[in-house]
Amino acid sequence: MSKVLQVNLAVPERTDVKGVGVTGINKQPVTHPVQVTAPGPKNTAPPAQASGLAGDEIHDLANHGGTDQAVYAYAREDYEWWEKELDRPLPGGIFGENLTTSGVDINATLLGQRWQIGATLVLETTFGRIPCATFQWKMQEPRWVKRFSQEARPGVYFRVVTPGPVQAGDEITVLDEPGHRVTVSESFRAWLFEPEKLKSYLDLDDFPEGQKAEIRQRLRL
Numbered sequence: 001m002s003k004v005l006q007v008n009l010a011v012p013e014r015t016d017v018k019g020v021g022v023t024g025i026n027k028q029p030v031t032h033p034v035q036v037t038a039p040g041p042k043n044t045a046p047p048a049q050a051s052g053l054a055g056d057e058i059h060d061l062a063n064h065g066g067t068d069q070a071v072y073a074y075a076r077e078d079y080e081w082w083e084k085e086l087d088r089p090l091p092g093g094i095f096g097e098n099l100t101t102s103g104v105d106i107n108a109t110l111l112g113q114r115w116q117i118g119a120t121l122v123l124e125t126t127f128g129r130i131p132c133a134t135f136q137w138k139m140q141e142p143r144w145v146k147r148f149s150q151e152a153r154p155g156v157y158f159r160v161v162t163p164g165p166v167q168a169g170d171e172i173t174v175l176d177e178p179g180h181r182v183t184v185s186e187s188f189r190a191w192l193f194e195p196e197k198l199k200s201y202l203d204l205d206d207f208p209e210g211q212k213a214e215i216r217q218r219l220r221l
Contacts, residue, residue, distance in 0.1 A: 002103035002172040004117060005076055007034050008093035010057040012047075017137045022047075024057040025138050027093035029100075033165040036121055042066025052160050053098050060134065067159055068126040068210050073099040074155035075106045081153065086141060096135065097155055104172055106156050107185040112178040112208045114161060121164030122175065127211060128154030128188035149192050152185045159210070178206040187211075195219065 010024030017023070024047065035054040039045055043061045050058040052070030074097035079090045092100035099117075113125045131145045131154075141147070148154070182201060190197040198215045201207050215221075 002101065004099050004166060004168055004170045004172065005102045006092040006100035006168055007053070007166055008098055008100065009034065009053060009055045010051075012057055012059065015134065015137060017134045018060060018132075020060050020134075022059045023134050023138075024051075024059050025096040025134055027056075027096055027098065029093060029168070030055075031168065033167040035163070035165050036071060036123075036160055037163040038067060038160040039065060039070050040067060042069070051098070052158075053166075056098060060132075063132065069157045070160045071099060071123055071158040072097045072129060072155060073101050073106060073158065075104065076100055076102045077105075078107070078153045078155070094138070095129075095155065096138070099166065101172065107153050107188075108183050109156060110177050110180065111182050111184065111187055111211060112180075112206065114175040114177075115158075116173045116175050117166050118164060118170035120162060121166055121170075122160075122162035123158035124161050124208075125184065126157045126159050126208060127191075127214070128152075128156055128184045130154070130188075130191070152189050154184065154188045156184045178208075180204040180207055182207065191218070 006029040008027035015023045047057045050065030058065035131148045
């Protein structure tokens, strides 16, 4: 069964990376239900309201949070792969994800796919997580941003379609899929390493409009 193993909220900590001063990448699991709602456009809300999860905080408002990055999920199966590579335990939340999942291949999901989590919450996949300097600082692994990028196991961001609560143990159900076959992993590789492929996504009728806008900006079209 595909399910949520953990729901993780920020425990802010000080950092000198990027001049933000505080980061919310340090996520810790909670056991109570957490309400999920759409936070609105990026960089328009204070840290405590920039995430889709009530009680979460995002401090790098220019690069994280907002409509298309309302929720971030990472799979326990990918954590286990990284544990072998890094030879260290990796508790859920250390990558900064809100939802640690089990039983679903997150990186093989299609952009624009919709998930129902629990009884009412519906999320739509938007894009993979682009690693940043704060992630490098948090992990303290040599060349971490490069290694994470090359493996193309980025986890996935979501926008909120239907608000609702989420808690550990909630079942994940795929409600519908777009007709295109562009996965999170493929689009992540294209964005970082094969930008010439991105232009072809603009011709897909059911490719998410938000991501088309990001691609046009990336390619300066």
